[in-house]
Amino acid sequence: MYKVISTEAIAPDTFDIWLEHPDIDKRAKPGQFLILRLDEFSERIPLTIVSTAEGRVRVIIKAIGKSTYKLCAVKPGDTIADIVGPLGNPSEIDRFGTVCVIGGGVGIAPLFPIARALKEAGNRVVGILGAAKKELLIMKDEFLPYLDELYITTDDGSEGIKGNVTVALQEVLKKEKVEFIWAIGPMVMMKFVSLMAAENDILCWVSLNPIMVDGTGMCGACRAEVGEEVKFACVHGPEFDGRKVKWDELIKRQYQYREEEKQAMEDYVKEMGGKNA
């Protein structure tokens, strides 16, 4: 059992949660994830680690289905049945020169430790943070100390550039030479950033978040074709060269359980008395 230390709503349906876990605090490196099972009935939910401190680990979650709604409803003092981590391979941080880090939506959260580590390693770090609208843009102020430059994009133009993150990336690439790109966000976003990176011959790391079950390499649910090889995001990743990922197939795999997710959510809403958590 692991204790919930604090929770905070930082955007609509988006929660910043600190959990007690001294071992993860001791061992986690940027880019790694954990798997959490809320209670006996819950799914195993993979979440990328945002940061750790003082025996605690921080995750940021957006409520979109039953499992994430349940998780977002936890209160300080509650307990989580199981947490396993850190899992996955850490990001390969080095001094590359100029690096562009791109986060979309709730994917901004797992980008944070990578941006910080890149800055601390002596890189010039250009950040692009994108969201559907201003209220959904998270962690902007936290990123600032670790970015040499920041571009904001929103789909509706309520803050920064109107459009998606690739509009800003194009602008950055016009202005300066970028050695490396890190992109974390919805798969569609990662796909288009990867395409642009490929056109410009820049290595582009993406953090894949496909459907997972055990997270230990045992089941292959999270498999993706990368460079004509089948890779498991949980043990071979989660970060891969986005230019080599077969995106369209992976995006379709992501929707495999849509009907089941919908049913679970409907039942859950009913159970909660018709109101969203």
Add this chain to the structure above:
Amino acid sequence: MPEKNKTKMRELDPIERIGCFEEVALGYSREEALKEAARCLQCKNQPCVDGCPVGINIPGFIKALREERYKDSTVILKGDNNLPAVCGRVCPQEKQCEARCILGRVPGGDAVAIGRLERYVADLEIPIESVVKPPVHKKVAVIGAGPAGLTVAADLAKEGVSVTVFEAFHTAGGVLVYGIPEFRLPKEIVSNEVQFVKEMGVEFKFNEIVGRTVPFEELLSDYDAVFIGIGAGAPRFMGIPGTNLNNIFSASEFLTRVNLMKAYLFPKYDTPVKIKDRVAVIGAGNVTMDAARTAKRLGAKDVHIVYRRSEEEMPARLEEYHHAMEEGIKLHCLTLPVEYLGDSNNNVIAMKCVKMILGEPDSSGRRRPVQLENSEFTMEVDMVIEAIGQTPNAVLKAGFPSVQLNKWGSIQADEETGRTNFPNVFAGGDIVTGAATVIEAMGAGKRSAKAILEYLAGA
């Protein structure tokens, strides 16, 4: 094989059982058990014991049983086997103890139903005082709470060794909880047996993946010896075009969702599992049978087992195969899928197959299947489960960089002792042999426990 003089075990009717996950084999009544136990000849040379990977005193527990000394029978059984209720259900007895039984070697005769008797005695759940010796002040770490790890842990604990088991999942049992379905091995049985191990003083640390969440080196310095029993690990895929289409699963994923995560109770439990009308299950081992029978219970209309060799080479336990056939599962032998075809949403809709014929025996001694020319045909399916075995896990290679591997990528360990290239590191079960049976893993655990005790005595 029809049974002639063996006492039959009652089973749930096929029509009833495909609608639920209740255990199929119902076990013996007292009368049935005594009748079957009376058939044992109590041979002096005990050929059955030689067929048992953990060397259970089979004539001994049967003798006590037929004399209705149930507690004595339990003590004898549990003295050699820490998980008898499991073994009575999942061992391939027809290839082990029962294959050596004199009664079965008489033309037209049936071996004593040793497995069923073992199950009967174990299911009586007669409490016995655990016979733990005083502490010897030695610490052993066991990695993996599957059949091998549980056996090592229990055998060492009995000798007064302080044992800590590191398990990746939230519960103990390994393949017994994530792989073997409820209808063949109720999870309550597993938790009872694990409880027996816990009562010996074995400590369990869950959610720990050694090599990831705990460095292997830390165990080497904190414990006097380490046993690695982490299983075969990674699923093998056919690797044919279309493998990543939707609704194509490894048997490990399908069964883990259903068994460990209880997806058969969705939406009460949050983890979903897919089920479609026409399901193909590739392979012919026990896992294939488990996956096929699970698919049927979840509501698949047609379940097809597709196997590249013939019925004769099937590695599955005979009883599982018979049960599958009774449940209306169809078998397509000498058939090999060569490509999966999908629709515009990437959902699998069919598989291209070829017919095979059997050629010369291969390294496994079984006749090698060879593709029959111009035999291609298409089978309509909307879900595929691949159950064609496992390969060593990638985490392992990264997690234990200094432990020597063999040419298959499994751990190189001495067959008799489980000793690796480290004097204080032992390994056993599927991580050494590749995918095998529960009882073989337990046998390896038993041998390793003995070797570890010898090592500790000298260290």
